[in-house]
Amino acid sequence: MDFELQTILTNGNDGTARERVTAGNGDGEAYRVPENTETDGLLSVQTTGCNGETIPSGHAAEPQWNHGNTQTPSESCMCRIKRKLNEVAFWKVRLWMIIIFIFLLIIAAIIISLVMCSVIHGDADEDFDASLFKVPRYFNGSFQLPNMVFTEELFTPFSKGSQQLTADLQEKLAGFYRSSPALGRYFSEAEIYGFRSGSVIADYQLTFLMPEEQQDQLRNFTLSREMVYNVFRQFLYDQQPDDSGQMYIDPVSLKMFLRH
DSSP states (O other), rough: OOOEEEEEESOOOOOOOEEEETTTTTTEEEEEOOOOOOGGGGOEEEEEOOOOOOETTTOOOOOOOTOOOOOOOOOOOHHHHHHHHHHHTTTTEEEEHHHHHHHHHHHHHHHHHHHHHHHHHSOOOEEEEEEEGGEEEEEEEEEEESOOOGGGGGGGGTTHHHHHHHHHHHHHHHHHHHTTTTTTTTEEEEEEEEEETEEEEEEEEEEEEEEGGGGGHHTTTSHHHHHHHHHHHHHHHHHHHHGGGGGOGGGOOOOOEEEO
16 A cells, blocks of 8 residues: 655644645545644633633643741731730830820829819809808798689688698799709798688798808898799799699799898
8 A cells, every 4th residue: 555645734824834644545644743833832722820820721720828827817917916015115114014004094084084073163152051041031922823723621721622732832832942053052941821712822931041141142132032033933934834733833923022
């Protein structure tokens, strides 16, 4: 059997020749392809690695190993922080000691400031000796309870209805003056000593006590008729008719005069 050797040129730009061996009887052809050249790599499929680099086909990306370092980023960050805190700032004092000292110093400063503020802003007028208040000052007057209906029982001072209403009104008036910043310390007693018809009209008496050495000043200013009357009237304007019910006092009806 005769064989014929033919040279076949491909369409590639590199001009690479391939040899074809043809059998003499034309029954078949055998091709012999030479080994890949350097330029054949341009025709191969390219892949991309994990880090963005291009990897030719046939070459597996080599795994990258973190040799000798098994710490996670958070662990390494903690290690750096611990190392910084353990650094010596001066002499044998470390950084973490300085941070704790500053923190305790801030807390101590806050506590001292609160104590100083309570001492400085303490009302000096709250410190007084009530036993020195001996000179009485009386105010009399009347007011009207428009939400109540006068009954014959209120004419009798010792009746149950009269005594109950008297106690409730005395407690209400005492609460007014004891809560007053200006008059609270001087207030002694509020007394209801009678009821009259016209809805219900209550007659009252207020008693205040003064120290002997400040009588003139208190009579002219703090315990003047105008001051005591205005404090009472302001409390009456602040009351809510719906909440007071039958104990509601009409501010317009308030009358007051100084008893000498």
